[in-house]
Amino acid sequence: MNKYPFVLCAIALAGCGHEESADNRLIRLPANGQIVETVNGTPVPQSLLEAVARQHNWKLDQPAQRGQALRVLTDLILINQEAQRQNVFSDPHFQADAELMRLKSVADNAVGEFEKHTAVSDAVLKAEYDAQTARTGKSAYDFTQLLFATEDEALKAEGDVLAGKPFQQVYETWRAKAKQARAFTRVRLDQVPEDLAKVIAGMQNGETTKVPVKTQFGWHVLHLDIVNPYSPPEFDQVKEGIRRNMQMTINRDRLEKLRQEAKVEYPPGVAPPPAAAAPGTAAPPSGATGAPAAAPQPIGGVVPPSKPAAPAPNPSTPAPEKKG
Numbered sequence: 001m002n003k004y005p006f007v008l009c010a011i012a013l014a015g016c017g018h019e020e021s022a023d024n025r026l027i028r029l030p031a032n033g034q035i036v037e038t039v040n041g042t043p044v045p046q047s048l049l050e051a052v053a054r055q056h057n058w059k060l061d062q063p064a065q066r067g068q069a070l071r072v073l074t075d076l077i078l079i080n081q082e083a084q085r086q087n088v089f090s091d092p093h094f095q096a097d098a099e100l101m102r103l104k105s106v107a108d109n110a111v112g113e114f115e116k117h118t119a120v121s122d123a124v125l126k127a128e129y130d131a132q133t134a135r136t137g138k139s140a141y142d143f144t145q146l147l148f149a150t151e152d153e154a155l156k157a158e159g160d161v162l163a164g165k166p167f168q169q170v171y172e173t174w175r176a177k178a179k180q181a182r183a184f185t186r187v188r189l190d191q192v193p194e195d196l197a198k199v200i201a202g203m204q205n206g207e208t209t210k211v212p213v214k215t216q217f218g219w220h221v222l223h224l225d226i227v228n229p230y231s232p233p234e235f236d237q238v239k240e241g242i243r244r245n246m247q248m249t250i251n252r253d254r255l256e257k258l259r260q261e262a263k264v265e266y267p268p269g270v271a272p273p274p275a276a277a278a279p280g281t282a283a284p285p286s287g288a289t290g291a292p293a294a295a296p297q298p299i300g301g302v303v304p305p306s307k308p309a310a311p312a313p314n315p316s317t318p319a320p321e322k323k324g
Helices: 005-014 046-056 063-085 092-116 122-136 151-162 167-174 194-201 235-261
Strands: 035-039 042-045 139-148 180-187 213-215 218-229
Touching: 035 046, 035 063, 042 046, 042 063, 046 063, 092 235, 122 235, 139 151, 139 167, 139 194, 151 167, 151 218, 167 218, 194 213, 194 218
Parallel strands: none
Antiparallel strands: 035 042, 139 180, 139 218, 213 218
């Protein structure tokens, strides 16, 4: 745990480096421009005050908020000055932590600047919304699934169904041997593997599959409980969520292009990192500017409805119920 959390945060926010660098000024900004205060001989530029205001969403033309921004800025300067007096940068761990925070701060702000040049128009958002709603369809499905690791087990379970046994009885018989035995509610077709979606879309209420459905997750035996009507939310309700997801995709693509173009070398004896588990899931160096969350992992080939596949126009649907 960092021994100087508040000091380190202050130095990172102020954009200060360490004393051993070529430039040991407390504030590394151009000296020209308006000065808003001088703290123990250190002149503080207006641009730094504006940066504090942007970070907190304060308005400098409002006296109370300008006063808050000035107090925060003064505190940052005082802590940095005290850090210099106590020579906290003599601690190599502190140096590394402060440098890491500086690099991340630069990356976060750089991503924000990049996004200004790749703004997504409302027309593009509407086209994406229309495509999503077309994929989603107008139904949500309640079904129960037995997922098996082998085709042989799935065929035996289906044999019980074909022999006329009620699905609930088949479920209870095979649930302990299945890779997964679970009931799902309000699942949309865009939340399941394509082969599974095709089968579900062709089933009727109360129907059970006659042959197992093969996906990358195993062999599925399904019983469709009920088809529910589904209406996607209006465009204006989800527009900003779609914008964020599209911007995240742009950020990921940009970072992937930088990776491909970069020449990264490792010294002898240092192993390179393993390849990413799934292309496009790594987050760009972004915090407040919109680092993407990892896509929800399918459970038995079904994305739980509480975590819709991104970018989904419906921000929330009921969580699946677990059977047994």
